[in-house]
Amino acid sequence: MKVFDELYRCVHCGFCLPTCPTYLATGLEGKSPRGRLHLMKAVVEGRAEAKGKLLEYLDSCVYCLRCETACPSGVRYGEVYEEFFKKYKNEMQSVSYRRVNLLFNLLNSKIGLRIAPYAKILSQELGSMVSGGDISDLVGKVYEAKGDFRGRVALFVSGDCVAWRYRRSIVEAALRVLTWNGYEVVVPRFACCGAPYRHSGQFEKAEALAQRNLSILKELRGVDAVVVPNSGGCQAELLRYLRGFKVIDAAQLLADGLRGVLGEVKIKLAVQHSCHLMNVAKAHDVVLKILSKIPGLVLAPLPSADVCCAGGNMYPLRHRKIADAVLAKKREEVLSLSPDGILAESPSCLQQLTKIGLPVYFPLEILDMSYARAENNGYPEIRARPLYG
Template identity: 45%
Template sequence: MISGGELRKGLIEEGLNETYKCVHCGFCLPTCPTYRATWDETDSPRGRIYLVKALLTGRIQPTESLLEHLDRCVICRRCETACPSGVMYSKIIEAAYAYLGDKLTNYGYPWHVRTGFKLIESPTIIKLALSVSSSLPGIPEHMKGFARSRDEEKLDYVLGRVFKPPVGKPTRGRVLLFVTNSCVAWQSHTHLVYATIRVLVWNGFEVIVPREFKCCGAPYMHMGNFNKALELAKYNIDVLNKYANEYGIDYLVVPDSGGCQAQWLEYEKLLGINIGLRQKIVNTLQLLDKAGLVGELGPVKMRISIQHSCHLMNVAKAHDSVTKIISKIPGLEIKGLETADICCGAGMMYPDRHPDIADRIIRPKVDELIKLKSDALILESVTCKAHWANTLRKYNLNNIKLMYPTELLDLSYMAGTNPGYRDLIKY
C-alpha cells in the first residue's frame, strides 16, 4: 500500500508525462460541456492541458485566473473517449490538484462546503440534513436536490442482510452490493437499492448487503483530498476482502451510480495493487447483460429519454449494456437525447459552484426533453438525479419522471407474470 505523499508525487509525474501526449488536434472540444457553454479555449481540455503543462514545468504561476479555469472542469472524462492519441485527461487534472494542494481545493470549494463534506459522513447527520434541506435557507441546491428526490424506503432495513433467490430458482452467482448509509446519495435514493435487490434476486443472484461500506471516495478524489480518498479505498477494499473470504463473491455490484463504480475501478491505481477489480466491479444491468435475463418482462407504456452517466460511459464502459437491457422492455418508446453522451453538469456540486455555466450546460437538454414530450428521463447516476430534480422544478417540468434503468426493469418485472416478485424483500 502506498502513502498519501507517494500518491501525490506519482500523480504529478504521471500527469506531466500525459500532457506530452496531446497533439492539440481539438477533437475533444465539441465533447467538453464547459467549452460548449463558454466557447473559451481555456475552458476546454486542450486549453487546460496547456495550462497544467506550463504550471508543472514552472512557466506560469498559479494565478486566480488559472485556478478559475481549472476549477471549472466538471471532470466528466468525455474528452478521453474522443482523443485519438489516448490522452488520459483525468491524470492531468489530478496532477494539478496534487501540485497545487489546498490552493486549488480551497478556491473551488468554500469552507462551508468542505465542512459539510466532513459532517455528512455521519448517517445520523445525513438523515437530519435530508429531512430539513428542502426548506432551510442557505442549504446548497445540490443537497436540496437529494432531499427533493428522496424515496420513502429505509436503507437501514436492508443493510446487513442476505437475500437469496426464491425456492426452486437456481443460484447463478453471489454478489456484494455497494451501498452505504454514510453517503447522502444512498440514503436518499433508496428505491433504487430495493429495485436492485429484487431484480438481481429474481435473476438468480444471492445478494449480500454489508452494513460496513463507507463513501467510495469519489468526492474527495475530485476535490484533491487524496489522503481521504486513499483512506476510504483501503477501508472499502478491506470490507470487500472480508466478505470475499467469508462468502466467496463473484461480483461487487454498484447500483446505477457511474461515479461510485468509476471510483472503485481506480482503487488498484490508488493502492498500488492488482486484484482484478475491472472484472469484478459491475453495474446491475451490465451484469444482467452478461448473464442473460430471467423471467417475463411486462409492458411499460412510456416515452423515455436517456441521459448517460459520464463515468458509467467514459470509465466503466457500461452504457451499452444499460441501453441493450432497457430496449428489451416491451411498450417503451425510446427517444434519445442528441446530447445524451455530453455531461449534464451535475458532478461535485457544480451547479452550486458554477450556477451560470451549469445552467448553460443543461438548458439544451431541457429544451430537447420538452420537444420530445418525454414521460421520463432515465439517469445512470445518483448525483445527476439530484441535479435534474432541481432543474425540472426550476423549469416547471414536474410532469417528467426521473428514473434509474434498474427501476425501469423492476417496473417491467412487476408488470409481467412473475409470481412472488413484489414480495422478494420481506418486511
C-alpha cells in the same frame, strides 16, 4: 512515464472541444480540455503561477472525462488533472472546493446524515440529494436468491454516504431484480466509494475509504462480483481500487439473460448517459440494450446524451452559471422529444436532471416496474437474513 509527460502528448487538434460541457457552455478556450492542459503545462514549466483566472479555469472542469474518449493522442486528461490537483492542492481547493467540501463533509457526517432530509430547506441541490427514503434498514443483510442459483454478489450501496442513503427505491429495485434473477445479494456496511473526496482534493480521506471497503470485501469471501445499482461514478471509483474483484453495473450482470416475463411499461424516456458509466466503465450500451427488451418502453437518447449534464462533482454548487447553461440546453433537448420522463444512470445526474421538472427514473426502477406488471409469481417479495452475527 511521469504523469506530467502526458501534457506533451497533446497535439492541440481540438477534437476534444465538442465533447466538453464547460467549453460548449462558455465558448472559452481556457474552459476546454485543450486549454486546461495548456494552462497546467504553463504552471508545471514555471511560465505561469497557479493563481487567479488560471485557477478558476482549471476549477471549472466537471471531471467528466469525456474528452479522453475523443482524443486521438490518447492523452490521459484525468490522470494529469489529478496529479496537478495533488501538487497544487491548496491553490486548487481555494477556488470553490474548500467551501463545498465543508458542506459535503458536514452532510456526510453521522449527524449530518440524520438531519440531511431537512437540508432541502437550504437549497434545491441539497434537497434533490435526499429526495428518497432512508436505506439504513436494508444494509447489513443477505437477500435470498430465487429460482436456480446464479451466483453470490455484493451490492455496493452505502448508508454512510448521502448519495446513497436516500435512494431507497433504487436499492429496493436492485434487490428485487437481482434476487429474482437468481443472485444471492449481500449488502455489507460499505463506506462511501471515495469518489467525491478524491475529486475534491481530499485524497487521504478517499484512500482511507478505499481501504475500508477493501477490507469489508475481503472479510465477505466468496462473492462473484461487486454490483453497483446504476451509479457510473461509484463504479468508476471502485474499478480503480477493487483490483481482483469484478465490479459491474447491475444491468451488465444481467446482460447474459433476464429471467421471467417482462411486463409492458408504456412510457417514453429521454436518455442522458452517466459520464463515468460511459467514459470509464463503458457500460452505457449494455444498460440500454437490457431496457430495450421491455415491451412498450421507448428510449430516446438526447442529441447530447454523451455530453455531461454538469451535475457531478457538486458542480451546480461550485459553478452555478455554467451548470445552469448546460442544464438549459439539456432541458431544450428533453422537451423537444416530448417524453414522459428522463432516464438517468447515476445519482449525481439525477440531482441535476430532476430540475427539468419531469420524473427521473433509473434503469433498475424501470426493470422492476416491468417485472411487477407481468405474471411473475412471487416477484415483489424479498427474503433477508442478517449478515453480521
